[in-house]
Amino acid sequence: MGRKAKFQEKPRKGPGKKTKKQKPPNLLHLVGAKEQDDSSQSLTRRARKHLKKLHQIEAKRVTSKQKKEQNKRENITSEGETASESDVEDDVEENLKGFTDQNQDWLIPKGKKRKLVESDHDEEDFEGQDSDDVLKDEFDEDESNSDNEKQDEEEELLPVEKASKKLQKKQKEMRKLAEEELKTNIAESETYVLPSGQEIEKETAQSPDLAVISQRIKDIVHVLSDFASRREDGRSRNDYVDFLRKDLCLYYGYNDFMMEKLMELFPTAELIEVLEANEVQRPVTIRTNTLKTRRRDLAQALINRSVNLDPVGKWSKVGLVIYDSQVPIGATPEYLAGHYILQGAASLLPVMALAPQVNEKVLDMCAAPGGKTTHIASLMKNTGVLFANDIHQDRAKATVGNIHRLGITNTIVCCHDGRKFPKVITGFDRVLLDAPCSGTGVVAKDPEVKTSKDAKDIQRCSHLQKELILAAIDCLDAHSKSGGYLVYSTCSILPEENEWVIDFALKKRNVKVVPTGLDFGKEGLAKYREYRFHPSLKHTRRFYPHTQNMDGFFVAKLKKFSNLIPNQDKLGKQENENTSMSKEKEAKLLDKPNEKEKDSEDSPQVSTSKYTKSTSKVTPSSKTVHRKKFAWRTKKPDQERIKGIRPHLKKKPKLSKK
């Protein structure tokens, strides 16, 4: 599965092994806050001012009822601004302070001394400072007095360092102020006000400010979570949702279509989690090859190579999660010897659902690059027969490599169009169809999905999947003693490619949905927006990046209970009966050539009549006379002579003996 991923060596960071343990995906508030911090840190003072002004404008548009409050707020902000302006001057002054009040009289810090020499009038300016600033400084110093140790430390510090510390502190305070202000804005208004058309235009003209957008996303989500009370009058839910979608598209880099699909699928609060989870890479997982080693032994061997790993979870006995590794995990001697294979945690699931037994006949319809195939083979303990099919010849090479590396001997690798596979061979006990899909569940792995897909792509995928699932069902043998099961899986989370396809199969073939045997993940959707699927679809399983920390995945298990194909006439039924060929059919096949022969016997008469007709129709005109020259004039061919020229026809039996 993960063969193509690159696992370069990463420089070791942080203190210990366990500290770097993968944490559950970040939630919105954490990331959002972080973004905010970063942005405000990087902003210039002017930009900060601008930001504040923006909010002022927003606030201004609040209804007349709140005007008074608004005035008040403006005062506050203007004060804040003056404060921020004076802060910088403070910093200059504070640069020079390196000691306590008591010593101030007789101690002269280095910097100050120099400054004195440089410019006298500077100091005069300092003396004429605002009183409250001075007070504030004194307060600071009092604080430092109270803590002797701290003071000592400070004394050890260089004046420059102290200055920077103070500057940091100031900035922090300012940030806090700004955020509080924002919050108070919201708290006061309670309803978040969407920007007007003008503002949008203005914004689109400028390059987008991510900090603003992220804040707005948060706001809108907040409003949507309790729409009735937090809405703005005269604005419909759709307005909010549209705005949110646009912002999310911009912030996370999706195209409109994809975002719409996701918004249809998830409630707003969950949506943000999904999007955030899609930004984070899934952990590297490997699967132990039970044909060659045991998980414990493998883990030990890898730990000896200073690889940091853990079991993937209770649900799997073969999976291991790699946290970090000093060596490339795809090129260790153990890997080369086939003790494990790189495989996403999610791709263990369909095979577990398939649960192949020993001595069965199993088909993996879309096998490349062979992660699941080898898993099936190792569950079958190298017995029975496993067909690994894939339409792409070049990708089959990876399958072959993996199969040989993992020491699997019961597999036949072939390159067929899956849709035509029932014509090649049928009667399988189990079939795994890991259908090609849009890949909406693996956005983290391939971010191109965010923008490259549209409705047509999804439809195309869906159509192909429907064709494939019918073919897969046709390959199954319902009379199999141990099986007759099909597992359908995709790495997409869209219902169009999952539940819809299964629902289609339920209508077209004699199959039923059975529980997958996986006790985690979410239930499949029996109804989704305007669609009403078969109620048994709740037995299928969906896996999401934000809940299970694995790729988005869908697994469904079907059981075929009859080889008949519903809604077809009797003849069609017979032909499509894909168990051993019925006697009638055989007879039919035998009859056919006989009929043909009869035809061929008759044919000369029919065909020659063509010539006689044509000749009889033509009257002996001048043209035919003229043409006579080209007509049949040569000697009648001597058949015997011709036979003589072609000895090979005569000698045929003799030579074959030779």
Added chain:
Amino acid sequence: MAEIVEKVLARASETAEKFKPVTVSKDIDVEFDLGNLLVSDPNPINTKLLRTEQEDYIKALARDNTQLIINKIWELPTERFEDALVVKLPPPTTIVPREKPLPKAKPPTRWEQYAKKKGIQKRKKEKLVWDETVQDWKPRWGFKRVNNDKNDWLIEVPENSDPNIDYFGKKKEEKKERIAKNEFQRLRNIARAQKTKVPGVGITPSETPSKQQVNRNFFRCQTNGYFDSTQFEANVGDFNKEKGKNLQILKELQSKKPKLDVDKAVKTLSHEESQSGDKKKEPKRRSKSGGKKGANRKPFVGKGKGNKKGKKR
């Protein structure tokens, strides 16, 4: 002044002594073939000198003639090409005999033999033929040829014959027969030339084999069926038989094996002999080669027994 002249003269004489003159005079002018960088000297050889001081004489002669050819080359127009003076040599005039023997003449075909016997001469046929119907000259064969059957849109049924025969099909058939006949004759001629048996062409996939099919079969005949697909065993046949065959081959291989080690055995044996022979002469060497002896002997002795320590699954 006089001294200077003397000095100059002395130096000139020195150089003259060191280098022979560039000009060479010959009684009869030599002939040049600059294309082959060849000079042929028709002057009679001084047999006396040749006898007394052979080496020097030949050297001098060679040197003179070389000088001549170089002089001749300098007369040619020169070019400068990448800091080097280059001369383009004229085409060679002397005909050099060919390196390889003349190819053997193709053995005559059956018709050529017959024609020779009967004295039939090859007559050149005109390429263009007068076409009565079109009243124009037309090529005898090839594109837009005269009497092209393909152009017939109608064939008159001959009198007193069955009208229910496909005359177009018949015509096509005949053409195929002609081609097949010609192909067969061609192959027969080749076979005779190579003194192989006349290929029977064998089994071809279709009734009227294409040229490629015929050729392939012919090739098969010539390679004794090494590439003959018909000779392979059935894929799903008697497995016990196949197994037996494989085991037989294996047995043969193993029985062969000691043969391969004969030279090695001889080597070790001769080594031992030489050691026992040299025992008294070189006692030191013996001790040294003692280890070697063991090394050489061991694999030979232990052959086929395998290592019992070897791991097995």
Added chain:
Amino acid sequence: MRPLTEEETRIFFEKLSKYIGENIKLLIDRPDGAYCFRLHRDRIYYVSETIMKLACNVARENIVSFGTCFGKFTKTKKFRLHITALDYLAPYAKYKIWLKPNAEQQFLYGNHVMKSGLGRITESTPQYQGVVVYSMNDLPLGFGVAAKSTQDCRSADPMTIVAFHQSDIGEYIRSEDTLT
């Protein structure tokens, strides 16, 4: 897909016996079921009979691989063993070489085995004998040809080559495309 001709079988067995000697017999005559060698696209596959029969259902141009690939015939009708055969060579190998951990990597990159990297060697290995190469913890890494006999190895200096590289499991990554 077809059975091997006698000539091909001979060439193949000759090569195989360099590594596993008469143990080929154990491959042909297996107690756990009928196994056979089949040629497909110049490659020899070792496969159980039941699987082979099923593989016959697939058209020649569509079938990529079945069972285990042992190696391939070159255009000049020589046989070349592939690394994929290691699973069968290793357990039956008559002569083995063990590599020190620091020489493992070298070998896996396709280099010959130096004396300095040699951990152990089977007693009485003759020169030019096919050997299977193991790591010190008994992981089969590939196979090669002994450049020196066991006895010569003892006296050789550290930089001399004691085994020529022929194939190693690194090829699963290096030459995946040409493997099968």
